[in-house]
Amino acid sequence: MRIKPRIVDVFVRISLNLQAFFTVGILAVIVAIIFIKGSPYINLEFIISSPQDMGRHGGIFSTIVGTILLVLLSIFLATPLGVGTAIFLTEYTKESVFTKVIRFGVESLAGIPSILFGLFGFIFFVTKLKMGWSLLAGVLTTTIMILPTIIRTSEEAIKAVPRSLRIVSYSLSATKWETVKKVVLPSAAPGILTGVMLSVGRAVGETAAIIFTMGSSLRMPLSLMDSGRTMAVHFYILAREGISMENAYATALILVLSILSINILAYYIMNRVISKFS
Amino acid sequence: MSKAAFFIFLSFVTLLSSCSINDNSEIAKKKHTITIAGSTSVMPFVEKLSEHFMVDNPNIIVNVQSGGSTAGIQACFNKTIDIGMSSRELKEEERALKEILICYDGISIVVHPKNPIKDLPLTKIRAIFSGKIKNWKELGWIDRKIDAITREEGSGTRGAFEELVMKNEEIDDAIMVQDSNGSVKEIVATDPYAIGYISLGLVDERVKGLAIDGIHANIQNITSRRYKIVRPFLFLTNGAPKEHVQTFIDFVLSKQGQDILRKEGLVGVR
Amino acid sequence: MKEYFVKYMLMAFALSSLFFLFLIFIFILFEGLPLFHKAGLKHIILGSKWAPTKGSFGIFPMIISSFLVTFGALIIGGPMGLSCAIYLSEYSGKRMKMFLKPALELLAGIPSVVYGFLGVVYIVPLVRDYFGGPGFSLLSTSLILGVMILPTVISISFDALMSVPKTYREGSLAMGATKWQTIYKVVVPSAKSGILASFILGMGRAIGETMAVIMVAGNALRTPLSILDPLRTLTSNIALELAYASGDHRLGLFSTGVVLLIIIMILNYIANFGIKKGS
Numbered sequence: 083m084r085i086k087p088r089i090v091d092v093f094v095r096i097s098l099n100l101q102a103f104f105t106v107g108i109l110a111v112i113v114a115i116i117f118i119k120g121s122p123y124i125n126l127e128f129i130i131s132s133p134q135d136m137g138r139h140g141g142i143f144s145t146i147v148g149t150i151l152l153v154l155l156s157i158f159l160a161t162p163l164g165v166g167t168a169i170f171l172t173e174y175t176k177e178s179v180f181t182k183v184i185r186f187g188v189e190s191l192a193g194i195p196s197i198l199f200g201l202f203g204f205i206f207f208v209t210k211l212k213m214g215w216s217l218l219a220g221v222l223t224t225t226i227m228i229l230p231t232i233i234r235t236s237e238e239a240i241k242a243v244p245r246s247l248r249i250v251s252y253s254l255s256a257t258k259w260e261t262v263k264k265v266v267l268p269s270a271a272p273g274i275l276t277g278v279m280l281s282v283g284r285a286v287g288e289t290a291a292i293i294f295t296m297g298s299s300l301r302m303p304l305s306l307m308d309s310g311r312t313m314a315v316h317f318y319i320l321a322r323e324g325i326s327m328e329n330a331y332a333t334a335l336i337l338v339l340s341i342l343s344i345n346i347l348a349y350y351i352m353n354r355v356i357s358k359f360s
Numbered sequence: 361m362s363k364a365a366f367f368i369f370l371s372f373v374t375l376l377s378s379c380s381i382n383d384n385s386e387i388a389k390k391k392h393t394i395t396i397a398g399s400t401s402v403m404p405f406v407e408k409l410s411e412h413f414m415v416d417n418p419n420i421i422v423n424v425q426s427g428g429s430t431a432g433i434q435a436c437f438n439k440t441i442d443i444g445m446s447s448r449e450l451k452e453e454e455r456a457l458k459e460i461l462i463c464y465d466g467i468s469i470v471v472h473p474k475n476p477i478k479d480l481p482l483t484k485i486r487a488i489f490s491g492k493i494k495n496w497k498e499l500g501w502i503d504r505k506i507d508a509i510t511r512e513e514g515s516g517t518r519g520a521f522e523e524l525v526m527k528n529e530e531i532d533d534a535i536m537v538q539d540s541n542g543s544v545k546e547i548v549a550t551d552p553y554a555i556g557y558i559s560l561g562l563v564d565e566r567v568k569g570l571a572i573d574g575i576h577a578n579i580q581n582i583t584s585r586r587y588k589i590v591r592p593f594l595f596l597t598n599g600a601p602k603e604h605v606q607t608f609i610d611f612v613l614s615k616q617g618q619d620i621l622r623k624e625g626l627v628g629v630r
Numbered sequence: 631m632k633e634y635f636v637k638y639m640l641m642a643f644a645l646s647s648l649f650f651l652f653l654i655f656i657f658i659l660f661e662g663l664p665l666f667h668k669a670g671l672k673h674i675i676l677g678s679k680w681a682p683t684k685g686s687f688g689i690f691p692m693i694i695s696s697f698l699v700t701f702g703a704l705i706i707g708g709p710m711g712l713s714c715a716i717y718l719s720e721y722s723g724k725r726m727k728m729f730l731k732p733a734l735e736l737l738a739g740i741p742s743v744v745y746g747f748l749g750v751v752y753i754v755p756l757v758r759d760y761f762g763g764p765g766f767s768l769l770s771t772s773l774i775l776g777v778m779i780l781p782t783v784i785s786i787s788f789d790a791l792m793s794v795p796k797t798y799r800e801g802s803l804a805m806g807a808t809k810w811q812t813i814y815k816v817v818v819p820s821a822k823s824g825i826l827a828s829f830i831l832g833m834g835r836a837i838g839e840t841m842a843v844i845m846v847a848g849n850a851l852r853t854p855l856s857i858l859d860p861l862r863t864l865t866s867n868i869a870l871e872l873a874y875a876s877g878d879h880r881l882g883l884f885s886t887g888v889v890l891l892i893i894i895m896i897l898n899y900i901a902n903f904g905i906k907k908g909s
Contacts, residue, residue, distance in 0.1 A: 091809055102734075167643050184645070195838020201887045298425065314743055322542065430875065533851035
């Protein structure tokens with residue numbers, strides 16, 4: 083028996099609808115579980131006191147500091163490099179074999195899994211350059227890891243700046259660099275910011291690359307050569323070794339909330355930009 | 361704009377590095393740092409010791425990292441750390457390091473509290489981990505596959521287990537592998553059909569320690585040498601330790617330090 | 631003069647990515663290849679025994695396991711991701727899209743350790759109780775990875791579907807086809823290469839995932855014989871043992887890294903260049 087195409091149509095529509103909402107439901111369930119299990123244990127004390135007894139007691143202050151230091155320093159290194167690359171690719175060259183090769187490099191770097199960044203950071207920064215497990219080794223590894231995201235989003239943002247703006251600038255006899263600096267970059271800034279924030283989110287949630295380069299010392303890192311622990315690494319160790327489920331859920335909640343709010347803010351900025359240009 | 365950014369960036373980096381150097385030299389005047397790394401089995405106990413130690417010695421910072429016995433031994437050879445931690449005896453080629461025995465640790469064979477089995481002969485445990493016994497029925501319980509868990513290759517605990525329990529037999533490759541005492545314990549605590557081996561110091565009400573050939577794993581039996589699955593926890597130094605490092609070692613070997621270890625379920629050397 | 635300086639500085643920046651890629655390759659290959667020479671390519675790639683402290687470096691079961699979890703993830707995440715993408719591009723209204731698209735992309739922001747942890751706490755006991763086995767298994771790992779690749783599959787398939795010209799759809803509808811017939815016969819085939827690319831990038835994500843896999847896979851060395859058996863992937867082999875390893879054992883882990891790197895590069899190449907050129 084042939085089923086009428088119209089009935090199939092209705093069926094498909096309902097099925098697709100359900101699947102889309104099921105997928106969003108997964109996100110909701112994950113956030114809900116973490117929130118319900120974690121929120122009872124979160125208070126100011128948990129945030130401003132450092133872990134004791136391997137994290138069984140005390141808070142997560144040193145890991146928050148570790149995370150912030152790692153992320154800020156990585157962003158500081160990766161942003162000029164990434165935005166510079168994007169400017170070069172969009173403003174300073176025509177499509178050629180050269181740009182293709184660079185793009186190939188960026189795409190390949192983006193596809194490398196974080197454990198390989200960890201493996202590389204471990205052998206190169208930690209062992210060969212004798213940095214040891216340190217904030218510095220973690221920062222340099224993370225910088226390389228987030229670079230492709232910043233390059234891609236910056237490139238998109240710069241491409242979205244209307245040609246007309248550039249033409250006006252040139253007609254006022256501005257040089258190329260002046261145009262980039264005074265016209266293109268300011269217009270592309272929100273889009274670039276989005277990329278930077280998405281990278282922050284990635285770095286905050288990363289574990290595999292960081293645990294082998296920055297180590298997992300619970301002490302607060304006081305210098306670039308000190309080892310330290312990020313929130314994600316702390317959560318991994320707490321949960322995996324069953325040190326304290328309460329503290330694990332509480333850490334997870336702070337971790338997930340900070341990443342989600344960073345990402346939501348990033349999408350918000352991106353949407354503003356899209357609606358501005360279109 | 362970019363020039364300014366570049367300058368800020370440069371000054372930030374120099375500031376950071378200079379302030380870290382300053383910090384270090386400041387610390388060098390007033391504070392000493394001791395870096396300890398190695399066995400993940402020893403680490404939690406040394407972490408605890410260091411917390412107590414730093415209360416009495418506020419001018420010394422103790423930095424404890426895991427990484428594994430072998431990594432600790434390597435780092436000790438390279439002098440990147442002050443003290444290495446090992447949960448296995450040193451091999452021939454590693455003997456150049458100075459060994460300091462801090463305590464003994466029993467390895468306890470653990471199952472889920474629901475498991476009715478209380479006692480197993482050593483030969484049966486070997487048979488489970490070599491894959492010859494695969495079902496709980498063969499041990500007098502229900503008809504269910506055994507979920508055995510071992511530690512990863514290179515771990516000190518696994519090394520000791522292979523030497524003391526497995527003797528010349530190999531651990532079967534169908535057995536699950538976890539990379540810390542804690543994660544083995546987590547699985548055994550949640551899976552009723554699991555069996556694994558962990559540090560005696562970590563056994564609590566969430567898992568059940570098995571007696572082996574009728575002998576329970578406890579401090580008395582380890583002290584009297586009746587319980588045989590025991591390995592040493594070692595501190596390793598490369599040459600004579602610096603003064604502040606020696607202070608910490610002395611603390612660990614003092615009555616106070618040994619009492620802390622005893623309270624954690626380890627067997628002291630004093 | 632300044633213009634000149636700026637141009638070359640930016641060029642240097644642009645070359646940095648290439649330089650980093652080169653460094654990563656060199657150092658992983660440099661550490662990993664000597665063992666291939668020493669132990670033999672065949673011994674490593676096709677060997678089934680991994681006992682690196684006793685001179686056996688076979689990673690064949692891990693290669694198989696890596697592909698098994700990847701295909702498992704694709705079976706679960708592929709159709710569902712494509713359905714979501716079709717819903718987003720063809721069915722949902724503008725308002726709905728504004729809500730759903732970012733919400734789906736936020737799934738990518740949840741750290742992999744959190745997926746792994748929830749897998750251990752909820753999926754593993756479920757599999758153990760209802761299907762048997764230890765719960766740490768090919769099935770649990772595939773489920774977790776299937777969810778983890780959703781954002782990749784959705785966003786790239788969505789882009790591909792959106793780039794199908796409106797006229798294609800209008801033409802088909804005008805000929806009396808229903809909406810689903812249009813999607814099924816016209817839109818999806820036109821976006822085929824993009825959808826394929828999204829699946830392959832999803833595979834890349836699954837095969838490279840480490841922490842979540844370590845937590846739910848059980849990490850046994852043998853090739854799994856059923857979907858309820860535990861297994862060890864290439865990535866988890868590296869992460870489990872790297873901290874402890876020295877000498878040949880460490881080299882063995884870098885050899886594992888070399889194999890992983892090659893697989894990933896092939897997948898990326900197919901997704902980024904092979905497919906797009908074909909379309």
